[in-house]
Amino acid sequence: xxxxxxxxxxxxxxxxIRTGPLAMRLYMDMCVKxxxxxxxxxxxxxxxxxxxxxxxxxxxxxxxxxxxxTTTGRFLGRLAGAEDFDPAAVDDWxxxxxxxxxxxxxxxxxxxxxxxSVITRKGxxxxxxxxxxxxxxxxxxxxxxxxxxxxxxxxxxxxxxxAFLREEMRDEHEADIDIPVDVMGAEYFYVPPSxxxxxxxxxxxxxxxxxHVLGMxxxxxxSSRCFDGANYGLFTGNDAQMKEENKVYVDxxxxxxxxxxxxGECGHAHRIMKMMMEKARWWGDLPFAITNCMQWxxxxxxxxxxxxxxxxxxxxxxxxxxCNFGRSCGITEEPRQILAAACANFQEMxxxxxxxxxxxxxxxxxxxxxxxxxxxxxxxxxxxxxxQDTGAHYVATACSNCKRQLTQLMEYHSLxxxxxxxxxxxxxxxxxxxxxxxxxxxx
Amino acid sequence: xxxxxxxxxxxxxxxAFLVFLGxxxxxxxxxxxxxSPAITxxxxxxxPADNRLNALxxxxxxxxxxxxxxLLWAIAWVFHVMLALxxxxxxxxxxxxxxxxxxxxxxxxxxxxxxSSLGGAAGIIVLVALVLLGLRHVMVSRxxxxxxxADYIALALIAAIVLTGNRMRFGSEHFDLGLTREYVxxxxxxxxxxxxxxxxxxxxxLHMLLALLLIMFIPFSKLLHFGGIFFTHxxxxxx
Numbered sequence: 002x003x004x005x006x007x008x009x010x011x012x013x014x015x016x017x018i019r020t021g022p023l024a025m026r027l028y029m030d031m032c033v034k035x036x037x038x039x040x041x042x043x044x045x046x047x048x049x050x051x052x053x054x055x056x057x058x059x060x061x062x063x064x065x066x067x068x069x070x071t072t073t074g075r076f077l078g079r080l081a082g083a084e085d086f087d088p089a090a091v092d093d094w095x096x097x098x099x100x101x102x103x104x105x106x107x108x109x110x111x112x113x114x115x116x117x118s119v120i121t122r123k124g125x126x127x128x129x130x131x132x133x134x135x136x137x138x139x140x141x142x143x144x145x146x147x148x149x150x151x152x153x154x155x156x157x158x159x160x161x162x163x164a165f166l167r168e169e170m171r172d173e174h175e176a177d178i179d180i181p182v183d184v185m186g187a188e189y190f191y192v193p194p195s196x197x198x199x200x201x202x203x204x205x206x207x208x209x210x211x212x213h214v215l216g217m218x219x220x221x222x223x224s225s226r227c228f229d230g231a232n233y234g235l236f237t238g239n240d241a242q243m244k245e246e247n248k249v250y251v252d253x254x255x256x257x258x259x260x261x262x263x264x265g266e267c268g269h270a271h272r273i274m275k276m277m278m279e280k281a282r283w284w285g286d287l288p289f290a291i292t293n294c295m296q297w298x299x300x301x302x303x304x305x306x307x308x309x310x311x312x313x314x315x316x317x318x319x320x321x322x323x324c325n326f327g328r329s330c331g332i333t334e335e336p337r338q339i340l341a342a343a344c345a346n347f348q349e350m351x352x353x354x355x356x357x358x359x360x361x362x363x364x365x366x367x368x369x370x371x372x373x374x375x376x377x378x379x380x381x382x383x384x385x386x387x388x389q390d391t392g393a394h395y396v397a398t399a400c401s402n403c404k405r406q407l408t409q410l411m412e413y414h415s416l417x418x419x420x421x422x423x424x425x426x427x428x429x430x431x432x433x434x435x436x437x438x439x440x441x442x443x444x
Numbered sequence: 445x446x447x448x449x450x451x452x453x454x455x456x457x458x459x460a461f462l463v464f465l466g467x468x469x470x471x472x473x474x475x476x477x478x479x480s481p482a483i484t485x486x487x488x489x490x491x492p493a494d495n496r497l498n499a500l501x502x503x504x505x506x507x508x509x510x511x512x513x514x515l516l517w518a519i520a521w522v523f524h525v526m527l528a529l530x531x532x533x534x535x536x537x538x539x540x541x542x543x544x545x546x547x548x549x550x551x552x553x554x555x556x557x558x559x560s561s562l563g564g565a566a567g568i569i570v571l572v573a574l575v576l577l578g579l580r581h582v583m584v585s586r587x588x589x590x591x592x593x594a595d596y597i598a599l600a601l602i603a604a605i606v607l608t609g610n611r612m613r614f615g616s617e618h619f620d621l622g623l624t625r626e627y628v629x630x631x632x633x634x635x636x637x638x639x640x641x642x643x644x645x646x647x648x649x650l651h652m653l654l655a656l657l658l659i660m661f662i663p664f665s666k667l668l669h670f671g672g673i674f675f676t677h678x679x680x681x682x683x
Contacts, residue, residue: 023679027676034590035516035587036590049585054589079593081594082592329486331484356511
């Protein structure tokens with residue numbers, strides 16, 4: 002692509018803002034430059050430099066919008082905050098728009114409710130249109146579209162992992178706890194988050210144990226071709242790829258004949274299914290409902306269907322609200338109900354829920370190893386302090402991106418804090434056939 | 445001077461009115477036409493009515509800002525409340541606000557003294573708040589680094605309007621309510637203002653000029669937040 006092509010494409014992408022969506026258009030006109038977004042931004046907290054100021058990042062787009070789409074910008078130029086796109090800035094854009102975690106904390110506190118994540122995503126979509134998405138992100142999308150999961154794992158690898166989990170549960174409970182795979186007509190189709198089967202297997206065992214205890218082991222299934230809810234199209238800003246990745250899962254749920262699509266502990270996967278795909282009716286009427294495994298489990302806890310031995314989790318546990326569950330899906334109480342039921346010593350982080358600080362790996366950053374130092378020292382700085390303040394030995398969270406970022410954060414800063422899922426804690430304490438799991442390996 | 449007086453006093457008010465109205469109508473019509481997929485930010489109000497109520501509370505109380513930056517909230521809230529108070533005070537020129545107070549049993553002298561003390565106080569407080577807002581733009585680095593010429597122009601314009609207004613209240617060239625009413629009545633009835641006494645007050649004409657510029661500036665600048673705030677808040681909390 003020549004410099005001219007690049008410029009044309011970028012300007013075209015930004016001119017398209019005139020036709021919506023409305024939020025984007027309003028954000029071009031409305032910011033009063035009060036600096037509140039910077040005061041509440043995890044990245045700016047970590048390193049208060051101009052490039053990390055949310056309003057400045059947004060201005061990268063806004064300046065070009067003013068230049069090409071507003072009368073004042075056309076005639077007054079810089080005086081009206083208008084500037085043309087400089088193709089030499091592409092490399093810097095590719096860095097800057099992948100330094101925002103898209104956590105939406107700015108939107109929570111902005112006096113106008115301006116959501117800078119919307120603008121960040123526009124910046125990323127613009128980069129994607131000129132083929133400038135960072136290589137690490139491009140690769141994840143490519144693998145995901147090719148194999149159906151972000152790890153590029155095969156069906157055989159998945160089946161082997163499931164067999165291993167069955168054995169594990171047999172050791173833990175001296176009982177056969179099933180993880181059904183590819184069962185046509187099963188009522189519940191469980192979609193775990195990225196890597197949960199292969200890397201963080203405890204959550205899947207937790208879900209399996211809940212079904213087992215409820216006597217519903219024959220009413221759910223996993224899929225050997227759709228076992229990773231992650232969808233990086235959300236992060237690259239490429240709507241077509243986001244929908245393409247999503248369709249595979251919706252089609253699989255239809256093929257299996259499931260009545261409930263049970264999403265795992267993955268914030269953005271649940272958000273895309275529930276808040277985007279279902280709400281905007283990407284694929285019309287759906288023959289199934291969409292719910293999250295935490296909502297489902299918490300409902301059974303509230304109904305008194307599950308019993309726990311809290312002494313299995315004696316250490317202090319805290320919960321990190323993934324931005325996509327807390328701010329973007331409104332799921333904040335259910336994970337706490339599960340943790341309160343399964344742990345002896347639960348400690349809240351401050352602030353929490355909708356005001357929680359991002360782990361520093363949101364917006365897909367967690368998967369980018371080329372910005373590891375940035376994630377450890379800048380975007381994750383506030384989270385590190387917040388976790389230290391709780392004195393917790395275990396940080397539970399419900400998102401694979403958060404888990405990866407937090408695990409690395411604890412290692413990098415030499416903290417003896419374990420990071421895991423919500424159903425992981427449940428798995429350790431849930432009473433199956435009268436007793437909780439015998440555990441050795443996980444301590 | 446006579447020509448200047450006539451342009452500012454006789455022509456500009458109509459131009460400003462049309463520019464403001466046209467600009468805002470155009471804005472709001474465009475906004476209403478654009479697609480607006482939900483980008484729900486939680487906690488989100490349950491119904492559209494609750495959502496509108498929430499946006500209204502945000503517009504009146506600046507609730508999100510209060511939780512985000514309490515100091516800025518205090519300055520900004522006082523600033524906007526004083527602006528609102530001043531706007532209401534200006535209504536005395538066109539509407540029978542006095543009649544309302546007389547109905548409440550206040551004497552003419554009471555109303556005059558309330559107007560002077562409240563109006564005078566508002567004029568001072570709004571200026572202090574404005575200076576504090578300006579100082580933030582200069583002294584707080586996270587604000588300074590995102591501030592552009594347009595932001596300073598908006599602040600300076602409002603400051604100039606407040607200063608000329610205060611000069612008419614506290615200075616020797618005090619405005620005359622009776623004459624002003626007469627002048628505005630002529631404007632509203634499309635009457636002849638060429639011989640209007642009010643336009644012989646220099647600071648008044650300057651005050652008018654600056655205020656009309658500000659009014660025309662609103663639809664094309666960040667001052668648009670004046671109307672846009674309802675839109676942005678309802679969008680982001682829409683379920």
